[in-house]
Amino acid sequence: MKDHRGGGETSDSNFVAEQKEFLLKSLQELDQELESGNLSSDDHDMLVRRYTRELADIAESEKAVSSGQPPKKGYRTKALLWSLGVVLLGVVAGITVSQTSGDRSEGESITGSIRKSVNTQISEAQMLLGNRDRWGEAIEIFDQVLEVQPSNVEAMTYRSWLNYQSGADADIQISAWEEVLVLEPSYPDALVFISIALSNEGRYSQAATYLDELRSSPVREDILGIVQQRGLYGEVYGEARYPTILEKPEPSLQDLQLEPDIGLEAANYLLLSDKDERTVSAIKIYRAIIADFPTHPEALSREALLLWQTGNPTLSDRAVDQLNLAVLENPNNLEALLSRATVRAGFDPVGACSDLESINAIFAASDLTPEIQFSIEKVRNAAGCS
Numbered sequence: 001m002k003d004h005r006g007g008g009e010t011s012d013s014n015f016v017a018e019q020k021e022f023l024l025k026s027l028q029e030l031d032q033e034l035e036s037g038n039l040s041s042d043d044h045d046m047l048v049r050r051y052t053r054e055l056a057d058i059a060e061s062e063k064a065v066s067s068g069q070p071p072k073k074g075y076r077t078k079a080l081l082w083s084l085g086v087v088l089l090g091v092v093a094g095i096t097v098s099q100t101s102g103d104r105s106e107g108e109s110i111t112g113s114i115r116k117s118v119n120t121q122i123s124e125a126q127m128l129l130g131n132r133d134r135w136g137e138a139i140e141i142f143d144q145v146l147e148v149q150p151s152n153v154e155a156m157t158y159r160s161w162l163n164y165q166s167g168a169d170a171d172i173q174i175s176a177w178e179e180v181l182v183l184e185p186s187y188p189d190a191l192v193f194i195s196i197a198l199s200n201e202g203r204y205s206q207a208a209t210y211l212d213e214l215r216s217s218p219v220r221e222d223i224l225g226i227v228q229q230r231g232l233y234g235e236v237y238g239e240a241r242y243p244t245i246l247e248k249p250e251p252s253l254q255d256l257q258l259e260p261d262i263g264l265e266a267a268n269y270l271l272l273s274d275k276d277e278r279t280v281s282a283i284k285i286y287r288a289i290i291a292d293f294p295t296h297p298e299a300l301s302r303e304a305l306l307l308w309q310t311g312n313p314t315l316s317d318r319a320v321d322q323l324n325l326a327v328l329e330n331p332n333n334l335e336a337l338l339s340r341a342t343v344r345a346g347f348d349p350v351g352a353c354s355d356l357e358s359i360n361a362i363f364a365a366s367d368l369t370p371e372i373q374f375s376i377e378k379v380r381n382a383a384g385c386s
Helices: 013-036 041-067 118-126 132-148 153-165 170-183 188-200 204-215 221-230 232-247 260-272 278-292 297-309 313-329 334-344 349-362 370-383
Strands: 078-081 087-089
Touching (some): 013 118, 118 153, 132 153, 153 188, 188 204, 232 278, 278 297, 297 313, 313 334, 334 349
């Protein structure tokens, strides 16, 4: 099917419509094959996921046809666009396996009067998630699914998510997600959505409890992308642990109930906040990480940069020593090398240029983000590197 999406063939609206009809029909027939015993449960699940991905691509093609623009090659469909403007990437996964709700007679249209299968309805609703103007239709479909399967966690979860984004009462949607998590405690979609809602309500400690559960299990890439783009770990854990950070002069990771990677995100969030103790709070987190992991490159580098920025000679010397340790113990770490080059540019341009040469030798330009490349050029100019 991907061959058809290359070149100019995607402009053929008839082709797009035919492919959509074929896939919807195939989804219903998969349910029938499962029910008759001609298809194993594993094969059924695999094919449902495959056809659902293809339907998502079709939805993008239809959008391109209507706008006169060719669809992007290799496009991963936009699953949701939440109210704060964060694009949530990835096709909704983990579709609940269901029995066929009705049989299609020969010659009878899949969009006829017969009851559609739950899988077909879920797929149709998924295709509407990226279009805010059609959220009402998606909610109606989820309602229909829940009439047949009252405990369908996907329909429950996404109906509440659309209601939440549409301005419905937050507490009602939070209660719905709590019900989902009683049925399926590790369902990642519900864990993320309830964490977002609780965070928006300022209920950070509760949100942290659900994120703890999310982190205790393998997480799909699309769900991880939601968390990362939203900055959810940093916000929730930064806010939830802030009172402890203020209370204790030298909190440990155990006191903060943080792992190093989450601690770094919490520190970054606090640094960008408007809190009075934002810099001190970040330093406390970095030192908690260093106490347990003395050669941690990111914690060493980030604390060193904050110390250097004070302009205090004693703290500046400490910053240089700390950066030297970070590079000595982690000679191939980009952040350690670039942080030391940044500091060295002001008093040791030869050393700064040497660090940049190391970066150039270790990393291909394509591996570096535009922001990193900009920082490298800034240091290069400051140090006068050739």
